[in-house]
Amino acid sequence: MRLVVSVVPVAIGWGMMLAGCDRIPLEQPAATDAVASWDGLYMTQCAGCHGADGVRGPARPLADPAYLATVSREDLIRVIARGQGTFMPAMGTVAGGTLADAEIERLVDGMRKVWGKEGAALATPWAGAPGSAQAGGAVYASFCQSCHGAPDGRSAGSAGSVTDANYLRLVSDQALRSAVLFGRRDLGGACNGPYDGQPRDRRLSAQDVADVVAFLASRRPESGRSTR
């Protein structure tokens, strides 16, 4: 009797262990080091934020011919290697990331060759200093308000607020500028025109772009950008 009482729990224990054996996860995930092609790099390193196939991710689309034709190769390499001090991480080994210089170059060349094909560079350069916030307010009212709503929140737009303080604390001026220059066409965001109630071929001048970026930047709270 005593033997039975003590043997049974031990037997159950062993039985449970044996039964559980096939349920124990043992496989290692496939190593990603082997990936060498530029699209492989993109899929493992960038797709999480910039979207599969370079579109429709939370961060701006990279599969955008006009964008890739306007930004210089050096700027792309610099942004990828060093990050933007925002949620765009520094991916290069130079700044603590995992991508070697050669890998970043291969990635950039691949993107430009495949996604940047047939892209025409804009007249307005990719980067530029902010202009006048006051003039920017007027630009915003006539070109952006219909989709993004009034800055004071009195009317909401279908595309969501870009004057929200928390939003502005999280993005760089360059991200704002890129949005105005190239829009978010992957999401139907025609931030760069054509605009409602404006002539179809009306485009923002370089000055307009600088002004509206300055306007948005001026709406950031005193505490400034929440940088990483």
Next chain:
Amino acid sequence: MLRGLKAIIGWTEDRSGMIGVVTPIITHRVPRNAKWWYVFGSATLMFFCIQLVSGTLLATLYAPSAADAYQSLVYIDTQVPMGWMLRAIHGWSSNAMVLMVVVHMLQVFLHGAFKFPRELTWMVGVLLLFCTLALAFTGQIMRWDQDAYWGLGIGASIVDRVPVLGNQLRNIMLGGPYIGGATLSRFFALHVFVLPGLTIALVGLHLWLILRNGVSEMPKVGEPVVPATYRRDFEARTERTGVPFFPDAAQRDMVFCGLALIVVVGLAALYGPFGPNGNPDPTVIDANPRPDGAFLWIFAALALLPAQVETFLLLAAPPVIVLLLLAIPLISPRGERAPTRRPVSVLAMLLVCTALAALTWLGVTSPWSPVMDAWTSVPTPVRLVERLTPLQMQGALVMQYQQCRNCHAIDGTGGMRGPDLGDVGSRLSWDQLVRQVQQGGGNMPAYGKTLSAAETVAVVAFLQACRTDGQPPAFIPGALERAASGDLPPVAAPVAAPPAAP
């Protein structure tokens, strides 16, 4: 000269009587057949002494403040002559001590040495086991790196689950709701004052009990322990056939300790100190740190337990294990000691050993469910991206950047360590989401210190938008809901920032 020395010793002995006390202790008779099996206890003691010495030296160099701890370790490693060796020996010898305690216990259990009259010796030994583990755990915290942060995060989330008192206990453990400077001071005090003091006292008690009751003989089939006659028989036998502990048995201890010491110093020289691993900033959370060896099995068990019973087992198992270990000699204080006559005990021991070994091995090798590169490789589902406001979009980026995705799938893709968040917006209200993100809990690290207020608002706004089509956001009737609904077409909700983390 020699006479002078003798005179001094004689004078001291006359006043203190030390030699008179110590001599019988070191020459007391131990059973002749107490062979190599018996060396593990001494080895444990030796490693503990090494820990005391190296730990004291380290304490003179280490800066126990959250701001300086990491830097002071780097300083010890790189600037102090042989400082790295000191850290390496302290680290390796700590692991060796844990190993020796466990082997020593297994030997005692296997040979039934815990039976009458040595029950209390065993119980004190069990307490020493937990002291040793506590020292190892708090020692790992001293590194104040990502592994330390992780160990604390898990510990805090276990404590958090205690019903009713959870929050207070967590505050006591961490010195506040978050892991911070107060936490390190607390664990430093435990690691260098409380636990070593306790351990020294218990070691003293353990040794006293060993001297009082003698070292057990090798078990023999057909010689059961009978409490009524055991003491008399044992004493008669050792008187007849025993050998003095010093030098006979002590020789073996010394040989083994010497070898063990060589191995540990060799490992220390070869592999160097443990950590500090990863960013010194404890607000940076890496989703893949691993605890030190002795705790890997807990880590593995946590990952394997089904979520429904996790809380129950986490809270119920430790007291049950402690009580069971303490009670072993009470359950079976007499009878046969030979392993061949105790098949159930031996099988149970093997079961526990294989389970621990298997879990430890899994802890070392398994990726578990975190998917380590999900944050850069697993996209946010397009169905969500298409209807997010720019602020919510930033929230989706927080999920990637902070590596939440390594643990959390959305619509089935991503890590599986935590729940799928694809519909979390219809399950948790704004306030619940804020709480979960800031305070963590249930094996999720707390992000209160990691995220800025803007990031918290953004990520919670995003989580609230994580719903299947047509589902309304979760809402607690009567509670103040700070976020408006995010139904299509998306409307930028005027969200008030939650109070900034102190």
